Structures are given as C-alpha cells and as structure tokens.
Amino acid sequence: MVSTALLRLRGVVKKFGDFTALDNIGLDIHEGEFFTIVGPSGSGKSTLIRLLVGMDDVTDGEIWLRDDRIDGTPANLRPTCMVFQSLALFPHMTVGQNIEFPLKLRKVAPAARRARAEELLELLRLPQSYYDKRISQCSGGERQRVALARALAFDPEILFFDEPLSALDYRLRKTLEKELKDLHARTGKTFVYITHSLEEAMVMSDRIAIMKAGRFEQIAVADEIYSTPVSRFVAEFMGEVN
Ligand code: ADP
Numbered sequence: 734m735v736s737t738a739l740l741r742l743r744g745v746v747k748k749f750g751d752f753t754a755l756d757n758i759g760l761d762i763h764e765g766e767f768f769t770i771v772g773p774s775g776s777g778k779s780t781l782i783r784l785l786v787g788m789d790d791v792t793d794g795e796i797w798l799r800d801d802r803i804d805g806t807p808a809n810l811r812p813t814c815m816v817f818q819s820l821a822l823f824p825h826m827t828v829g830q831n832i833e834f835p836l837k838l839r840k841v842a843p844a845a846r847r848a849r850a851e852e853l854l855e856l857l858r859l860p861q862s863y864y865d866k867r868i869s870q871c872s873g874g875e876r877q878r879v880a881l882a883r884a885l886a887f888d889p890e891i892l893f894f895d896e897p898l899s900a901l902d903y904r905l906r907k908t909l910e911k912e913l914k915d916l917h918a919r920t921g922k923t924f925v926y927i928t929h930s931l932e933e934a935m936v937m938s939d940r941i942a943i944m945k946a947g948r949f950e951q952i953a954v955a956d957e958i959y960s961t962p963v964s965r966f967v968a969e970f971m972g973e974v975n
C-alpha cells in the first residue's frame with residue numbers, strides 16, 4: 734500500500750475490562766500537519782494519545798510510523814514522539830538545566846547540551862540570559878515556553894499535546910495559542926493536539942477530528958466542519974463555539 738501519511742492507525746481498539754474506550758479507530762496524520770483531536774470529556778482523547786506515544790498498549794489494531802509498526806514499541810524507544818507536559822518542569826532547577834534534562838539522561842556531552850539549549854532559547858524567543866534563571870522565577874507564559882523547548886530538545890518529528898492550555902487564564906491561553914501556531918510554522922514539525930475546546934481547535938489546526946465515545950464523528954478541515962457538520966452531535970458541539 735502506498736501512503737504518504739507519517740502516522741497511521743488501523744483498527745485501533747482499546748478496552749479497559751469490558752469497557753471499550755477506543756472503538757476501531759482509523760486515522761492518517763500527515764507530515765507537518767497541525768492535527769487536532771477534539772471532543773467532550775471522557776470521549777477517549779487522552780487514551781488515544783497514550784497509545785500513540787507508547788504509554789499504554791493497544792488491545793487490537795496497528796499503529797504505523799512511516800514504514801515501522803510501532804504499537805509494540807515501548808515509549809522510550811519511540812524517539813520521534815514527545816509529549817508536551819507543561820507542569821512537569823523542575824522548579825528548583827534553572828531554565829537551562831530543565832531544557833537539557835532529557836539530553837543529560839541520554840548522555841549527550843555538556844557542550845553539545847548547552848549549544849542545543851541556546852538554540853532552543855532562541856527558537857522559543859527567550860533571552861539567552863534565561864539559561865541561568867530558576868523556573869520558580871519565570872512567569873506562566875515563560876514556563877510554557879521552557880516546557881516546549883524541553884520537549885523539542887531531541888528534535889522529535891511529532892509533538893503531542895494533551896490539553897496544555899486548559900488550566901490557564903483566557904489571556905495567557907490566547908497568547909500561547911498564537912505562539913504554538915507560530916512555533917508549528919517555524920519548526921515544520923507534526924503537531925498532534927488535544928483539546929476539549931472546539932474554538933481552540935478552529936484557531937490552530939489544519940485538520941480536526943471530532944471524537945465521541947471512542948470513535949471519530951468527523952475528520953475535516955475547520956471550515957468544512959463549520960459549514961457541513963456530519964451529525965447533530967457535531968453541529969451541537971459547533972454551537973458551543975458561537
Ligand atoms: P478524555 O481524555 O477524552 O477526557 P479519556 O481518554 O481520559 O477521555 O477516557 C476515556 C474513557 O476511558 C473514560 O470513560 C475513562 O473513564 C476511561 N478510562 C481511561 N483510562 C482508564 C483506565 N486506566 N481504566 C479504566 N477506564 C479508563
């Protein structure tokens with residue numbers, strides 16, 4: 734089969750006991766795409782991302798990354814996939830130490846780590862002087878940028894985000910939405926983004942998948958979802974944006 738998709742899911746099922754959390758999911762995500770999965774709480778978004786990054790195993794089905802089947806591969810052997818976790822910074826350490834942490838774990842030499850951290854500070858538009866600043870002295874927005882820099886340290890092909898902005902106040906959320914979109918454009922990386930806010934999805938994404946009870950109701954570009962919702966569920970979900 735010829736396919737240009739970077740990430741492919743075929744017949745993916747996830748059960749917890751008798752409960753089916755993901756019900757026969759098929760999906761192609763293309764290289765460089767900003768792909769958003771949106772849906773109400775409990776629809777299976779986090780479960781899906783956990784399978785994609787290897788934090789949990791599929792019950793059935795296949796996950797492919799380019800020409801490799803990865804659904805049996807543990808998380809630490811999927812170097813192309815990184816999850817962005819904004820709250821997992823070490824507050825007592827400096828910005829530089831946080832960004833370099835994943836590189837240190839993998840025994841990258843100090844000079845190379847430092848060079849990479851400096852590159853990432855520039856990419857995230859943080860002043861170089863922040864290298865020695867403690868996380869506890871950074872603002873909320875700056876912390877998000879440091880967390881992004883750390884997620885990018887290994888130059889992953891795909892970056893996964895699980896509701897990274899949901900705990901933030903409205904203004905910071907709006908600023909970071911813009912920064913994430915901009916970062917996506919500047920890095921050319923594939924972003925897989927989860928949110929329960931369709932408004933956020935509409936602003937940021939190339940394509941959107943709307944999830945309901947472990948299945949996709951519709952996968953389309955934002956305009957199409959807006960103009961041609963395939964079901965009452967999608968239309969009502971859309972209605973919450975207006
Ligand atoms: P979302 O991220 O869309 O809010 P989740 O993927 O977290 O939803 O959860 C989807 C469904 O799977 C929910 O009904 C949830 O209770 C259930 N679920 C998730 N993880 C587990 C687990 N480890 N054990 C049992 N049920 C789970």
Ligand code: MG
Nearest residue numbers: 778779780895
């Ligand atoms: Mg979730």
